Every structure is written in structure tokens, then in C-alpha cells.
Amino acid sequence: MTIDGRRTGVLLVNLGTPASSGVRDVRTYLREFLSDPRVLDLAAPARWLLLHAVILPFRPRRSAAQYASIWLPDGSPLLVHGRALREAVAKELGDRFVVELAMRYGEPGIAPALARLASADVARVVVLPLFPQYASSAGGSALARVMELAAAEWNVPPLRTIRDFHDDPGFIASFAAVAGPVLGAFRPDHVLFSYHGLPERHIRKSDPTGQHCLASETCCDVPVIASRACYRAQCAATTRALAAALHLPSGAHSMSFQSRLGGDRWIKPYTDEVLPELRRRGVSRVAVMCPAFVADCLETVEEIGIRAHEQWRSLGGDALELVPSLNAHPVWVRAVAEMVRSQC
Numbered sequence: 319m320t321i322d323g324r325r326t327g328v329l330l331v332n333l334g335t336p337a338s339s340g341v342r343d344v345r346t347y348l349r350e351f352l353s354d355p356r357v358l359d360l361a362a363p364a365r366w367l368l369l370h371a372v373i374l375p376f377r378p379r380r381s382a383a384q385y386a387s388i389w390l391p392d393g394s395p396l397l398v399h400g401r402a403l404r405e406a407v408a409k410e411l412g413d414r415f416v417v418e419l420a421m422r423y424g425e426p427g428i429a430p431a432l433a434r435l436a437s438a439d440v441a442r443v444v445v446l447p448l449f450p451q452y453a454s455s456a457g458g459s460a461l462a463r464v465m466e467l468a469a470a471e472w473n474v475p476p477l478r479t480i481r482d483f484h485d486d487p488g489f490i491a492s493f494a495a496v497a498g499p500v501l502g503a504f505r506p507d508h509v510l511f512s513y514h515g516l517p518e519r520h521i522r523k524s525d526p527t528g529q530h531c532l533a534s535e536t537c538c539d540v541p542v543i544a545s546r547a548c549y550r551a552q553c554a555a556t557t558r559a560l561a562a563a564l565h566l567p568s569g570a571h572s573m574s575f576q577s578r579l580g581g582d583r584w585i586k587p588y589t590d591e592v593l594p595e596l597r598r599r600g601v602s603r604v605a606v607m608c609p610a611f612v613a614d615c616l617e618t619v620e621e622i623g624i625r626a627h628e629q630w631r632s633l634g635g636d637a638l639e640l641v642p643s644l645n646a647h648p649v650w651v652r653a654v655a656e657m658v659r660s661q662c
Contacts, residue, residue, distance in 0.1 A: 329445045331447045339385035345378035354455070381616075394615075397421075432464070444661045446480045448612050450483055452482035452484070464479075497564060509571040511560065511561075511573045513610040517585075521585060527544045530545060532585075550585050604638050608640075612645075
């Protein structure tokens with residue numbers, strides 16, 4: 319709280335969701351999402367051609383069916399859990415803060431959220447993109463959009479930004495608090511940490527030296543200056559921290575990447591290729607954690623909870639258990655509140 323008594327604004331930003339699971343709304347969402355040059359980082363003509371000639375004619379119908387399989391009575395899981403988090407964080411922070419939720423793509427939008435914070439006459443705005451590991455196509459895009467909108471105002475609001483929190487103690491403790499009871503009851507043979515994938519070129523572009531990232535098999539093992547903004551290195555750091563917090567034995571856990579799109583080379587290993595390898599090694603019961611997502615969504619509930627589960631059973635595995643995401647777990651709510659307070 320400032321000397322003049324004005325409150326602090328908080329803007330929680332997640333990726334986005336279609337307005338419904340209908341094909342038209344999914345197409346609208348995908349058009350906005352994939353038109354972002356930080357997501358499809360191609361020359362504008364090539365991006366337009368790929369989007370309108372290859373992706374939008376076919377993908378919306380398939381994605382709509384996937385969304386329909388997980389849609390909740392109150393809407394998209396990402397939005398439902400996001401609203402619950404906003405309400406819980408607002409209660410945790412108290413009257414000195416005004417908390418808004420926005421999506422980078424779709425609704426609720428960033429611009430209206432910033433306008434509501436301006437109307438509340440906040441002294442500053444703390445911006446927290448809800449992406450633990452930094453990627454230019456996710457957290458970078460969200461921060462860039464907030465800054466673009468803020469810069470257009472005559473009175474530019476004071477902003478405090480949190481770029482990533484991949485090894486934040488509160489974040490690690492939150493996932494451990496969620497996963498611990500699940501793993502204890504399920505008793506897996508192996509824990510797979512599955513993260514959202516990225517094209518390899520995104521990783522190389524994050525390396526200011528152009529010589530470290532993806533240059534060797536061990537490039538993510540030890541943090542260095544060249545990998546400070548490397549998504550894959552941050553995923554590896556999250557995995558190490560969670561494995562330690564959960565006391566997982568060496569060799570009983572591994573890291574993989576899901577959700578690849580198109581024919582480009584994406585960071586490896588791929589989740590859908592790791593699962594057959596685990597079966598060949600004799601693993602029967604596998605638990606999957608998705609620490610790139612702080613709320614359950616299409617990538618966790620449908621891609622892992624449904625499709626990966628079906629793949630595992632087809633491989634002859636006994637059981638695959640999806641560890642729920644953080645959603646509005648009380649430990650996570652307190653962790654978010656602490657990250658916000660640290661900026662004040």
C-alpha cells in the first residue's frame with residue numbers, strides 16, 4: 319500500500335480459451351492465437367498461408383471435439399480454474415489489492431482488465447503471466463501485449479512484472495503438495511514430467527550466444543548465463559526441484575515434451591514416444607505431472623488424462639495417473655500472493 323492509501327493492482331494472465339467448444343468459436347480462438355508472430359515466428363506471408371491454408375481448414379473441428387470432451391458446466395477448465403484462483407488470491411491479499419484475470423487470447427481480455435484496474439485508481443500493477451517457465455511464445459507474448467497496451471495510455475501505469483517462476487520455492491512447494499498424496503496413493507513405478515513443447519528454433523533464439531542451447535545432450539544440466547531465458551533449461555530445473563521435493567529416486571523419473579504442432583523439429587524427448595520406451599523397460603504404473611501448466615486445461619485433462627491414458631493401456635500398461643494441476647490449491651494461492659507481495 320502506498321503512502322496516499324492507493325491500492326496495488328494485480329493482473330494474472332493465462333494463455334486463453336475459446337468461448338465455447340463449438341467449431342466456430344474454436345476457429346476464432348485458433349486464428350487469434352496462431353496469428354501471433356511470437357507463436358508462429360514466420361514471415362507474415364508464410365504465417366498467413368500456413369494458418370489459412372493448412373491449419374484453420376482442418377484443425378478447428380478436431381480441436382472442438384477435444385474441447386467438448388473436457389468442457390465443464392461453467393465453461394472451459396482453464397477459465398473456471400482461473401476465476402477460482404483470482405477469487406482466492408484476492409481474498410488472500412486482502413483489501414489493499416485489486417486482482418484481475420485476463421487471457422492473452424480470447425476473453426476475458428487484457429485491455430478490459432487493465433481498464434478496470436485504472437478505474438480502481440491503483441498505484442501500480444503487478445503483472446504475473448501464469449507460465450512457470452519462460453517462453454517468448456507464452457509469457458513473453460503476454461508481457462509484450464500488456465506493455466503495448468500500457469504504453470498506449472497517456473498516463474502510462476507503473477508496472478511490475480514477474481517473467482517466470484520455474485524454481486520459485488512457493489511454486490515447487492505447491493506442486494509437491496498436490497502431487498505428494500496422489501503419488502503416495504497411486505505408488506507409480508515411474509514419474510514422467512511432461513511439459514508443453516516448443517520448436518527447437520525458439521530455444522536457439524533464446525540463447526544470446528547462439529552456441530549453448532541444444533548444442534549438447536547435457537546443455538540443460540547446469541544453469542549458465544546463455545540459458546537464462548531457455549525454456550528447456552527452466553523445465554529441467556523445475557524437474558530437478560520437484561524430484562528433490564518429492565524424494566523421487568534417481569532413475570524413477572524423467573522429463574518429456576508434449577503438444578507439438580506441424581512438421582518442424584520440436585524439443586525432445588516427445589511424451590508420446592517416451593511412453594512406449596517406458597513400457598519396453600518394464601514400467602507398468604506411470605504417473606504424469608505437467609508442471610508447465612498451473613491450471614488443468616486441454617493439454618492436461620484431454621491430451622494426458624485421456625489420450626496418453628489410452629495410449630498407455632494400448633501398450634499393455636497397468637495404469638497411467640494424471641497428477642492434477644495447481645488450480646486454486648491453498649498452497650498455490652499463498653505462493654501467488656507471496657510473489658505479488660515481493661513486488662511491492
